[in-house]
Every structure is written in C-alpha cells, then in structure tokens.
Amino acid sequence: MSNFILDLKPFLYLTDDQYYELCRKHPDLKLERNRAGQLIIMPPTGGETGRKNADIISQLVVWNKKKKLGVVFDSSTEFKLPLGGDRSPDAAWIKLEHWRSLSDESKKKFPPLCPDFIIELRSESDSLKELRAKMQEYLDNGMALGWLIDPQNQQVEVYKQNQDIETINSPQTLSGGEILPKFILDFAEIWN
Template sequence: MIALNLRPTLQLTDEVFAQLCQQNPDLRLERTAQGELIAISPAGSESGRQNLSLSAQLWQWNHQAKLGVAFDSSAGFTLPNGAIRSPDAAWIEQTRWDNVSPEQRRKFAPLCPDFVLELKSPSDDLAALQAKLQEYIDNGTQLGWLIDPETQTVYCYQPGQPMQRLNQPSTLSGETILPNFVMDLTLIWE
C-alpha cells in the first residue's frame, strides 16, 4: 500500500477520483479523509483464495437471510469523513441500502457499511489496517473484522468497545449485526 499526497496541485474531488479509477481499472485505489490517494497492490494468489472463501461465506449467509446486501473487494464506499474506502468484504442492511439512489449506487455509495472485513496480506502493514478498521467504526460500521492469516489472529471492532484480539478462532459470530452468521475460518488457517 502506497499513499500519494497530491495536494496542493491536484484536488482529489469525488469526480477526479472516479475518473482516476475508471482510467486505471487494473489498480485498486482508495482516498483518505485527508485527500491522499492510496494505491493498493494486488493480492497474492493465496490471499485471493482466502478472501474468496470469506466473501463467499458472507454472500451465502446473506442470500439465505435476505437482510441486506453483500459486497466484494471491488466495491468502494464514500464514508461520512470523505474517505473513499474499499473493504475486502462488506455488508449493508437492506433499508439503509434502499435509501441510496440508483445514481449513487453506480458510484461510490455515500454510506459506511454496517459490517466490514479486511484480510491482511503478507505485504500489508498491520498498523495501517488497524487504523482503517477504526476509521470504519468511527464512521458508522457496527462490526469489523481484521483477519491476519499469518499469525492466525482476528481483531474484532465494535463501536464503544475496546478492540478484541482473538487467537486462532475456528469461527466468528456475526453478533446481532449479522444474525445467525458464523464464519468458518478453518480454510483460512490451512
């Protein structure tokens, strides 16, 4: 992950950021609340396999529960603080999603997901990902998981609660945010 500060010569407005993303479809880009452009390197094959497993479990639960909308790592969201972020997986409760206009849905929807998941790749900086999870919580996320396959550690985030660190859990509960959702981590720890 590389942060590029383009100020003062380039103001990274929503429109300029969207154009950068459209003109560089092979790059994963994010914008911080401070206007920095973040270029995220592609995930390695193993991280991609793990992320698909996690996203598929979220999608399957959501398909059965029909309580909201699930997103993969290619979706970006404009957070209340102005950052445009793209979690590895996300979920938004249906009534909140229904309040987003079709035009807004085609861009980076102006809302913070209710649930986010970040999967740490070997090249990722743990402190930067922890700050990103805290940013989601500060902007309205109700449940966030940061999963580190190398150390088999999960960092759980919820508003008003201290971050909880779990060592080698085999499953994670969606709590009240994702009712009856249990994520199986055994494939990630392999």
Template sequence: MPSLVTLDVHSVGLSDEQFHRLCQNNRDLRIELTAQGELIIMPPTGSKTGWRNAKIIHRLTAWAEQDRSGLTFDSSTGFTLPNGAKRSPDAAWIRRERWEALTEEEQEGFAPICPDFVLELRSPADKLSMVQDKMHEYMENGAQLGWLIDPKERRVYVYRPGQP
C-alpha cells in the first residue's frame, strides 16, 4: 500500500486559489495543507477502508437527517481551520446554524470552519501519531468531539476540547 508524501511548500507561498486548483486537478488524491505550510498528499484508501468509510458516512448522515440539527460531510470535503490548515476528515458534522452563517461562496470552497464533530478512520498506511496530532489540531481549532477509529487495534480514541 502506498504511503503519504509530505512536501514543504511554505517558502513557495501556495495561495488558497492555487491549493484549490491543485485539489481539483488531482481528485483521485486526498491533499491537505498544514498550518506550517506542509502539503500532505495521500493516496486513495484501500477498498476495505473505503467500505468502512461508506458505512460510517451512511450512519452519520441517517442520524443527522433524523436529528436535523446539522449537516454531514465525507472525506472529499476540505475545511480551512482557524489556524490556516486545510483538512479533510474522513467524516464531519457541523451544526446547521454555524453552516448557514457562512456565505454561499464560503460554502462552495474550503469552508472557513472547523467541524463540530470529526472522525478519522485509521488506514493501514496511517501513522497513529500523525492521526492523533491531527485530532488534537481539530480540538484546538474548535471541534467539540472527535473519534479516531483504529480498526487494526480494535480501538476508538475519543477527543474533547481541553483533554490530553
């Protein structure tokens, strides 16, 4: 299984428009940008991880549609966090009033918002420490709840603001 690639593009000065274009031109890859200016390029997930992601999104969406208090997003969605990072969690949920406070233009791009709930499903190629760091970043940027699911270890890590 191919692993991710990290490139330091801080000195190049990748604009929001250039980053968006890069993502649009490479839809088969998951691309994120850290707050430190590192471009993270991830290969498509394996079939089993994709199947697990689909089940998670289905269940989260079913709950959100019944509850009606927010909207769900899948792993193809990019968000611009308050620290400037551009991240794409495997699943996310945002309270409806927060989403509706964004302009149409903000909603169309990498919305400048940190989801209220984020979920990361660790794939075989993911280093646990990197995914844990990402979860802490979500909490530091406004997420209220995060789940990191590690199928290999059969473990779920739960994250809340202010907790180590």
C-alpha cells in the first residue's frame, strides 16, 4: 500500500484553518499537505515499522529528558512549514527556545515551524524518491539535521544545511553532533 496524492488545486483551495479542521474531523486518516497544496493520504504503518519507530522515539526521549535542550514529537505531530506544506515526520525535535517562541495557541494546532532535527523511517510501502523529496522540503524550510533511515538497504542518508547528503551504510550508531549534543542513536533494533 502506498501514499495516495490528491490534487485539489484546480477545484478547491483549503485555507490553513480548513485543512486543520479536515484533519480533526478525520482522525482515522493520516493526512499531509505538500507545499504544492496536494493532499497526501498515507496508509498506517505495519508492526515492524511501528516497533522500529517506537525504538527511535524512545532513544530520543531518554536523551532529551537528560539534556533538557528541546521538545520531542512523535509521528502524529504535524508541522506547518514556513514555505508551505504540512508535514508529519516520524520523529522530530525542536530546540527549547524555538518551541518557547510560539504562542500557546499555535502550540495547540500544527506548530508553525520546521523542526531542528527530523527522522524519517522508510517503511516497506514508502517510495525512497518521495522520502528524499520530503527531506529536501525539510531542509528548504530550515531543518538543521535530518536522518532518512532505510532499513531495507540498511542505509542512513544524513541531511545538513549547506552540505552534500551523506549516505552511511549499516551504521551501528549515529551521533547527533552539535545539533543534539551527545545523542547517539543505536541501530541494533532498527536493523533487526
């Protein structure tokens, strides 16, 4: 099962509030909107992808609880990106000062910013081409660091501002570097 893209633009334009209400009225659908305004309807993940994503989130949460440098979000959180589009990364982290700069009202809806750190975990139904375009969209919107994890090929593509994309084959661990000081993601459960 793959994503279904619905181009409403020739017939209908959804304002941000209308899109938000559409998502609220249909919580059983996983919706995103790209910067071209197309609706993306995504299938739910299977057990293996869900298990791997839970492991990634738990590692990020444990690190963040110790460091207290930001806020962690799961794959249910959608962000209103500055250049357009509403996206839900599999895992996201925002620096505390960026989160605190938002109004209480904007924190309740789709936060209007791009996370500082994003992880996308490729499921078996995901198109690598579409995920790469999504990662580029995050970079264009200000993401500082992003990891596209591809369990099928045991590869990680590392995305950083003003740098070429780096592909790492079968890493056992990966460091968050200066963006996430002392965060080390262990891939033992992700590759198995």
